[in-house]
Amino acid sequence: EIVMTQSPATLSVSPGERGTLSCRASQSVSSNLAWYQQKLGQAPRLLIYGASTRATGIPARFSGSGSGTEFTLTISSLQSEDFAVYYCQQNNDWPPTFGQGTRLEIK
Amino acid sequence: QVHLVESGGGVVQPGRSRRLSCAASGFTFSDYGMHWVRQAPGKGLEWVAIISYDGSNEYYADSVKGRFTVSRDNSKNILYLQMNSLRAEDTAVYYCAQDYCSGGACYVFAYWGQGTLVTVSS
Numbered sequence: 440e441i442v443m444t445q446s447p448a449t450l451s452v453s454p455g456e457r458g459t460l461s462c463r464a465s466q467s468v469s470s471n472l473a474w475y476q477q478k479l480g481q482a483p484r485l486l487i488y489g490a491s492t493r494a495t496g497i498p499a500r501f502s503g504s505g506s507g508t509e510f511t512l513t514i515s516s517l518q519s520e521d522f523a524v525y526y527c528q529q530n531n532d533w534p535p536t537f538g539q540g541t542r543l544e545i546k
Numbered sequence: 547q548v549h550l551v552e553s554g555g556g557v558v559q560p561g562r563s564r565r566l567s568c569a570a571s572g573f574t575f576s577d578y579g580m581h582w583v584r585q586a587p588g589k590g591l592e593w594v595a596i597i598s599y600d601g602s603n604e605y606y607a608d609s610v611k612g613r614f615t616v617s618r619d620n621s622k623n624i625l626y627l628q629m630n631s632l633r634a635e636d637t638a639v640y641y642c643a644q645d646y647c648s649g650g651a652c653y654v655f656a657y658w659g660q661g662t663l664v665t666v667s668s
Contacts, residue, residue: 473654473655475591475655481660482641482658482659482660482661483591483641483658484658485646485654485655485656485657488646488654494656526590526591528591528654528655530652530653530654533605533653534605534607534608535593535653536593537590537591537593538590539590540590540591
């Protein structure tokens with residue numbers, strides 16, 4: 440199965456600054472990559488699919504990029520509600536697999 | 547507005563069985579494949595199973611194959627997960643999730659329920 444590796448494990452950023460999260464696949468997943476946000480005690484929420492398409496209702500400050508094995512989630516100006524854990528997930532090969540998550544915390 | 551509500555979690559002894567349910571509303575349930583995804587305490591996400599929109603196909607993670615069975619009742623808008631021969635490593639919050647793609651399966655998890663905790667312990 441495809442292994443997804445996220446970095447860093449924890450990212451400390453000040454509100455208003457940019458946050459950049461990385462995700463690497465053990466083999467190419469083309470553009471079949473999704474990002475999810477999970478706040479403490481809540482279910483995950485779909486942010487991005489197809490590597491760069493925002494899901495319904497997701498603010499424009501969230502953007503995704505990349506293809507093949509290297510992907511990035513960028514949050515352009517962090518708001519207080521953005522501090523959470525973020526997961527990438529590939530849906531190119533079966534079974535679908537997730538990264539281990541990046542915790543985005545307030546600096 | 548999509549709404550998914552899981553139920554059926556609790557404490558269960560190793561080797562015993564448990565059935566989870568997921569009540570769906572706010573969308574045409576019979577048009578979408580549905581998934582179960584789990585999260586062990588303090589850990590990441592693990593896909594468990596999918597059932598096609600019409601219930602004709604099911605696929606499972608290797609970790610649960612032969613022990614878990616996913617099913618659905620499209621007349622009642624309910625998704626099920628029958629879990630047999632439970633092990634300590636099955637302890638997790640179990641989420642049901644709607645597949646993003648209508649009429650097919652693209653393994654993108656568009657909407658999630660709030661989850662139900664299953665604890666396998668003697």
